[in-house]
Amino acid sequence: MARRKVVAGNWKMNMTPSEAKALVETLKPLVESNDVDVIYCVPAIDIVPVVEAVKGTKVEVGAENMYIEEKGAFTGEISPNMLTDAGCKYVIIGHSERRQYFKEDDAFLNKKVLKAFEHGLVPILCCGETLEQREAGVTLDWINLQIKSDLQGVTKEQAASMIIAYEPIWAIGTGKTATSEQAQEVCCAIRKTVAGIFDTDTAEKIRIQYGGSVNAKTAPELFSMPDIDGGLVGGAALKPDFGQIVNYRN
Numbered sequence: 001m002a003r004r005k006v007v008a009g010n011w012k013m014n015m016t017p018s019e020a021k022a023l024v025e026t027l028k029p030l031v032e033s034n035d036v037d038v039i040y041c042v043p044a045i046d047i048v049p050v051v052e053a054v055k056g057t058k059v060e061v062g063a064e065n066m067y068i069e070e071k072g073a074f075t076g077e078i079s080p081n082m083l084t085d086a087g088c089k090y091v092i093i094g095h096s097e098r099r100q101y102f103k104e105d106d107a108f109l110n111k112k113v114l115k116a117f118e119h120g121l122v123p124i125l126c127c128g129e130t131l132e133q134r135e136a137g138v139t140l141d142w143i144n145l146q147i148k149s150d151l152q153g154v155t156k157e158q159a160a161s162m163i164i165a166y167e168p169i170w171a172i173g174t175g176k177t178a179t180s181e182q183a184q185e186v187c188c189a190i191r192k193t194v195a196g197i198f199d200t201d202t203a204e205k206i207r208i209q210y211g212g213s214v215n216a217k218t219a220p221e222l223f224s225m226p227d228i229d230g231g232l233v234g235g236a237a238l239k240p241d242f243g244q245i246v247n248y249r250n
């Protein structure tokens with residue numbers, strides 16, 4: 001069975017609650033699609049208003065991060081059960097900005113992945129190499145390592161239901177999109193890694209996105225590659241271009 005494409009917006013630390021509601025209204029007619037799943041991953045404070053604003057559409061809402069405990073003395077954190085109660089279905093885990101600025105390592109991210117599943121949240125697990133790693137020729141080894149560490153203890157049914165986003169760090173927010181061939185090579189390698197950990201059936205089911213300066217121009221070719229099942233979109237997710245990315249086939 002063919003995998004459904006999935007296009008997710010990562011709003012990062014943008015949009016106040018009132019701006020968020022306005023953006024959802026602007027995008028409403030533009031993101032309608034019967035064959036692409038659309039997700040808005042939004043700042044924690046925007047989750048409730050965005051869940052409300054997307055009612056009546058097919059758009060689902062995700063968080064950009066979460067903590068690994070249900071409640072307690074973790075000032076400033078947000079728990080998985082808070083996310084599900086607010087209407088989130090997805091959560092981004094291990095975005096390179098979290099890894100880089102907040103020092104989240106693979107052992108911690110593995111706990112987050114397991115915790116998300118425990119609460120019925122679908123993880124959008126990010127991985128990706130730096131420019132130095134690409135130039136040193138260690139991209140595939142590095143990503144293999146990230147995926148193996150982050151998926152420890154995950155069942156094959158869980159893996160089949162999740163999303164992995166391949167996001168080369170040198171392409172995020174730089175306007176420098178990876179070529180379709182570069183993105184396909186790594187997404188294909190990720191699928192092989194998943195097949196190695198679980199089996200080919202799981203690898204055929206898991207959805208793998210490309211992320212890194214995706215725009216309305218680059219989306220059609222990227223998303224037509226055999227192992228790229230859609231995109232995780234940063235900057236362009238805040239503009240009407242997002243509608244063109246969702247409807248990249250037209």
Ligand code: PEP
Binds near residue numbers: 012
């Ligand atoms: C991202 O933040 O996940 C991302 C891919 O950003 P951008 O599209 O702006 O490069």
